[in-house]
Amino acid sequence: MSGADNVVWLGTPAFPEAARAALADTRLRANLRRATGTIRDRRLAVAAELEDWEELRETAATIKRRTLRHLDHHLLRLEKAVTAAGGVVHWASDAVDANRIVTALVKATGGGDIENHEVVKVKSMATQEIGLNEALADAGIRAYETDLAELIVQLGGDRPSHILVPAIHRGRSEIREIFRREMGEWGRPAPEDLTDDPRDLAEAARLHLREKFLRAKVAVSGANFAAADTGTVAVVESEGNGRMCLTLPETLITVMGIEKVLPSFADLDVFLQLLPRSSTGERMNPYTSLWTGVTEGDGPRNFHLVLLDNGRTATLADEVGRQALACIRCSACLNVCPVYERTGGHAYGSVYPGPIGAVLTPQLVGVENAASLPFASTLCGACYDACPVKINIPEVLVHLRAEAVEAKRRDRLLPTSEGLAMKAAGAVLGSPRRLAAVQRLAAVGARLVARDGRIGALPGPFARWSGTRDTPVPTRESLRAWWRRTRPPRSEDSSTTAQGEERR
Amino acid sequence: MRIALFITCFNDTMFPRTGRAVTELLERLGHTVEFPQGQTCCGQMHFNTGYRPETLPMVRRFAEVFAGYDAVVAPSGSCAGMVRDHHRVVAAQYGDAALAEAVQQVVPTVYELSELLVDVLGVTDVGAHFPHRVTYHPTCHSLRMLRVGDRPLRLLRAVKGIDLVELPDAESCCGFGGTFALKNADVSNAMLADKMRHVQDTGAEILSAGDNSCLTHIGGGLSRLRTGVGTMHLAEILASTEGDVR
Amino acid sequence: MNGREIVLSAIRGALSGVPGSERPDDPPHSHGRRADHAGPDVVGLFAERAAEYRATVVRVPAADAAAAVGRALARTGARSLVVPPGLPADLVPEGPWSLLTDVPPLTVGQLDAADAVVTTVATAIAVTGTVALDHGPGQGRRVLTLLPDQHICVVRADQIAPDVPEALRLLDPYRPLTLISGPSATSDIELDRVEGVHGPRTLDIVVVGEA
Numbered sequence: 001m002s003g004a005d006n007v008v009w010l011g012t013p014a015f016p017e018a019a020r021a022a023l024a025d026t027r028l029r030a031n032l033r034r035a036t037g038t039i040r041d042r043r044l045a046v047a048a049e050l051e052d053w054e055e056l057r058e059t060a061a062t063i064k065r066r067t068l069r070h071l072d073h074h075l076l077r078l079e080k081a082v083t084a085a086g087g088v089v090h091w092a093s094d095a096v097d098a099n100r101i102v103t104a105l106v107k108a109t110g111g112g113d114i115e116n117h118e119v120v121k122v123k124s125m126a127t128q129e130i131g132l133n134e135a136l137a138d139a140g141i142r143a144y145e146t147d148l149a150e151l152i153v154q155l156g157g158d159r160p161s162h163i164l165v166p167a168i169h170r171g172r173s174e175i176r177e178i179f180r181r182e183m184g185e186w187g188r189p190a191p192e193d194l195t196d197d198p199r200d201l202a203e204a205a206r207l208h209l210r211e212k213f214l215r216a217k218v219a220v221s222g223a224n225f226a227a228a229d230t231g232t233v234a235v236v237e238s239e240g241n242g243r244m245c246l247t248l249p250e251t252l253i254t255v256m257g258i259e260k261v262l263p264s265f266a267d268l269d270v271f272l273q274l275l276p277r278s279s280t281g282e283r284m285n286p287y288t289s290l291w292t293g294v295t296e297g298d299g300p301r302n303f304h305l306v307l308l309d310n311g312r313t314a315t316l317a318d319e320v321g322r323q324a325l326a327c328i329r330c331s332a333c334l335n336v337c338p339v340y341e342r343t344g345g346h347a348y349g350s351v352y353p354g355p356i357g358a359v360l361t362p363q364l365v366g367v368e369n370a371a372s373l374p375f376a377s378t379l380c381g382a383c384y385d386a387c388p389v390k391i392n393i394p395e396v397l398v399h400l401r402a403e404a405v406e407a408k409r410r411d412r413l414l415p416t417s418e419g420l421a422m423k424a425a426g427a428v429l430g431s432p433r434r435l436a437a438v439q440r441l442a443a444v445g446a447r448l449v450a451r452d453g454r455i456g457a458l459p460g461p462f463a464r465w466s467g468t469r470d471t472p473v474p475t476r477e478s479l480r481a482w483w484r485r486t487r488p489p490r491s492e493d494s495s496t497t498a499q500g501e502e503r504r
Numbered sequence: 505m506r507i508a509l510f511i512t513c514f515n516d517t518m519f520p521r522t523g524r525a526v527t528e529l530l531e532r533l534g535h536t537v538e539f540p541q542g543q544t545c546c547g548q549m550h551f552n553t554g555y556r557p558e559t560l561p562m563v564r565r566f567a568e569v570f571a572g573y574d575a576v577v578a579p580s581g582s583c584a585g586m587v588r589d590h591h592r593v594v595a596a597q598y599g600d601a602a603l604a605e606a607v608q609q610v611v612p613t614v615y616e617l618s619e620l621l622v623d624v625l626g627v628t629d630v631g632a633h634f635p636h637r638v639t640y641h642p643t644c645h646s647l648r649m650l651r652v653g654d655r656p657l658r659l660l661r662a663v664k665g666i667d668l669v670e671l672p673d674a675e676s677c678c679g680f681g682g683t684f685a686l687k688n689a690d691v692s693n694a695m696l697a698d699k700m701r702h703v704q705d706t707g708a709e710i711l712s713a714g715d716n717s718c719l720t721h722i723g724g725g726l727s728r729l730r731t732g733v734g735t736m737h738l739a740e741i742l743a744s745t746e747g748d749v750r
Numbered sequence: 751m752n753g754r755e756i757v758l759s760a761i762r763g764a765l766s767g768v769p770g771s772e773r774p775d776d777p778p779h780s781h782g783r784r785a786d787h788a789g790p791d792v793v794g795l796f797a798e799r800a801a802e803y804r805a806t807v808v809r810v811p812a813a814d815a816a817a818a819v820g821r822a823l824a825r826t827g828a829r830s831l832v833v834p835p836g837l838p839a840d841l842v843p844e845g846p847w848s849l850l851t852d853v854p855p856l857t858v859g860q861l862d863a864a865d866a867v868v869t870t871v872a873t874a875i876a877v878t879g880t881v882a883l884d885h886g887p888g889q890g891r892r893v894l895t896l897l898p899d900q901h902i903c904v905v906r907a908d909q910i911a912p913d914v915p916e917a918l919r920l921l922d923p924y925r926p927l928t929l930i931s932g933p934s935a936t937s938d939i940e941l942d943r944v945e946g947v948h949g950p951r952t953l954d955i956v957v958v959g960e961a
Contacts, residue, residue, distance in 0.1 A: 020690045035941045052784040062779060070774035072761045085924070091754035101753075148947060149938035165938055172939055198939040202947050209948065214858050230923040240896065240934035240949025247892040248858060258757065263774070265923040266781040269915035272929075276878075280937065283799065284878035284914075287949060288929040289892075295926050297855070298891040313760035319767060338677045342694045376688065378681025378695075379552060381648030398590075401554030422550060426558040429513055429545035430565065439517045454727060464689035468696070469724025472518060479511045479520035483539045 006131035012349025014372035042281025061390035064326035081231030085293020099135035123147035124222025146241035155182035161345030164331040219245035223256040259325040274388035279330040311364030333383035355383035374400035505574040513545035525743035548586035567606035581646025635665030639708035680721035788912030799879030803932030828865035836887025866900035
C-alpha cells in the first residue's frame, strides 16, 4: 500500500538488530533512562489525584470503541458541521492523496508568489506518517517545524524517536551544536554565545521561529480531537507554537486521521482530563486551542480539514486489532515500556515507536512489512495499565504475532526452522508420554554438558540465551515420575494413567 | 477440597522440587492434592509466539484433564494467566462449541498458588520457617494478568524468621518474556542487567518469585556472574519448615 | 470514485460485522462530573494550582483590580499595554504605559512589539489552574493574548468552575476557545521544563472578589 514508505522507514533493519545498535549507545541510554523515569513518576502522581481515574479510562475506552464501530456515521456528521461553520472537508485515502490535496491547497494560497511558498507546521504525527514535508519540498514548498523538538529533529536531519518528545534521544549539548550549525541555514542564526542551558536553547528557538510565524500565510496542523456534533477541532500543546500556527496565517490546513473523531463536544471532558495527565504528567497542558470552522475577524480566513485513511480502514477491519485506533497519542505506553526505555524510538523503524507503534505500525502497513515489531515486547503489560483509553496492547501484540506467523506460512513452500521447532515442541507437549520420554532424554543429555549442576553453553539458537546465563540441569526425576514413584495410583482413579485418557 | 496440581511443563522438567513443595504445603494445610498424569502444557509458548493452531491440542487436553476439580493450582503466574486469558480465545478461534464449554467450565477453577492460598483457602500464615534474607520479584503476568497484588508478599511476611527486603523497581519486567529472550536477546540482557543490579542492591541471599521461568532467567544471570545469590520459588519458601535453603 | 467515496466504502466494508440494529449512540453515556475534584474552596484551589504552573496569582477586592493589573505591569517593566474591545474600563490601570486599542485591528508587528495585554476570561478551572477564553468582549482576538510577552488575566471569583467537565459545559463550542494553564512551556530538552517559549513568557492572574 502507498504510505507505507513513510510510516515505516525503509532500510531500517528488523527490531532486534536495530535495538542492538541502540543498546550500545551509552548517551542515548542515559537520556532515555532519565527522561522516561521522570515522566513516569509525574504521570503516576497526577493520575492518582483523580479519584475517578479508572472510571474516566473506562468511559474514554467505551467512547472510542463505540465511535469506531460507527465511524462513517460520525465522520459524515463532522463533515456537515465543519462545512456549516465555514470550513472545507477533504478525504484522503492514502498518503499520496493527502499530500496531493495539501500541496494543491498551499499552492492555491501562494498567489503565484514563489517567495511565499512556505508553511509553518504544528507538531503532527499524521503529517509525519504521510511524509508531507518531503512531498511539499518536492513541490518547492518549504515546511518549517515549529515545535521545539520537531525543530531539533528537522535541523539535525534526524528522525523523531518519541511520540511526545521527538528529540528525547538528544542531550542538551548535542542540541546546542545542531542549533549553532544549522539555524543560519534555515533562517535567523543561533546567538554567538549560545549555551546548552535549556532556557537558552528555548530562547534561541523562539527568536528563530518568531519571524516565520509573523510572515506565515499557511499553516499545517494535525488534530488531537474533532467533535462531530459541532465541528470543533482541538489541538493540545505546550509551547504556543500551535497557537501561532492556528491563529496567525490566513489559511489553516489540518490533517487528521479519521479515528480522531469524537461523537460530541461534551466527550472532550473525559479526554481533556486524561490526555495531559497521561502525556506530560501535567494536570493540564499550557495551551489547548479549540476552533469551529472560521471566525470573522479572528484567526484564519480559510480552514481545510483533510480526513486521512492511510491504512486505518484496514486496521478497522480487524476486530481485535482495531482497538489500536483508540490511541490518543499520549505516549504513556512508551514511557512505561521496559523495552522502549532501553532501545529508544528509532529501533522501531517507524513514525509510531514503542508499544503502540508495535501494534499500530504493522496494521497500517501490513504485518509482513513490519514483521519484527509485534515481537518487540516481553508482554509485561505495563503499557496496558498506563493506557488512558485501555488499549489492550499485549492482546493485540499476540494477535499480530499469530498473523505474522500465518503470513510467513502462506508465503513459503517450506516451513521456517522456528516453525519446525514449534511443530516438534507441539508434538511433545501434546502428549504426556512423549513429554516423559523427552524429559528422560534431556536429563541424560544435559548431564553430559553440565558442570557443577549448571549448563554453561547451549547449542544453536539457545546460544543467545546461554551466552549470559547459566542454565540449570533438567532433573533426573520429573515431577510426574516422582509422583508415580511415591504415590501409586489408586485403582479406582484412572486420572493418573500415563496416557492421560479422560477421567470419567 | 480436591485440588489438582497443574505443575506446568517447564516445572515438571526443570523444577520438580517446586511441585513437591506445593504438594507438601497443601497437604500440610490439610488438603488432598492430585496429579493428573495426562497433563502436559498450557500452550503459552506457542500462543505467545504466534503459533495458535498448534495451541489447540494443549487447550483441549487441559480442559479434559482438569475437568471436575474444586480447584486447579499452578505454581506459575504466566501459565495460570495463559489459561485464564487465552484458552477461551483459542477455543473460540479453532475449537468447537463443546470445547468452548469445557474451557468455560475449567477456567474459573484455575488459580496461581498465592491466589489459592489467600483467596480460596483463606490462609496467609502457612506455618513456614525460613530464617534467611529474601527479596521478592513480582512477575509481570502475576501482577498484570492475574492481579495477584500483594498476596505473595503477605504470605512471605508471615514466614517465621524471614528477613524480607524490598526489591527496588520491583514491578519492572526482568526481560525474560519467553521466546523474547531468544528473539531479542540483547534487549533481554539489558533488562536482566538492571534486574540483577536491583537484586544485588538488596543484599538478599535468595531471590524469590512465583514463576520459575523468570527465576531461571534472572538466576541464570546471577549464577553466571557468580554473585552468590540463589533463587527459590515462592512455594519452596512457603513449604520450608526447617529453615533450609534448598 | 473520489476520495470521499473510497474512504467511506472502506469504512463500511471494515465494519460489516457491526449489526445493523446497533445505533451509534447506544448505550447513551452520561457526561459531566463523576467525582468532586475541587472540594469546598474552589477559588483557593484555583489560585494554588495556577501558581503551581508558574502563573503569578493575586487575589484582590473588586475595587483594587485595576491597581493589581498595574502592579503586574510595573513588576515586568511593561511600557505598552494592549486593551481589547469591551474590556471594562475599571480594569485599565493608570501608569507610565501607552495603551493600544484593537480598533482598528492592530498589525502583528504592533502586537509583537507590545509588552503586555490585559483580558477578562470566559471561565476558569480550579483543579487544573486553567483560564479559558472564548475571545468575546474583554478578551480580544486570539492573537492579542499570543504575541505580547505578558498576559494579565482578570478572573472574577464567581467565574471559576471546579473542574474540566464543569468548565466545558459553560463554554460555547462555536466560539474560538483557548485554554491556558500557566505561561508557555516546553520539556523537549531532556524533559527539563522551561517556561516561556513562543507564547507569553509571563502569565499574571488577578482573582477579583469572593466566590
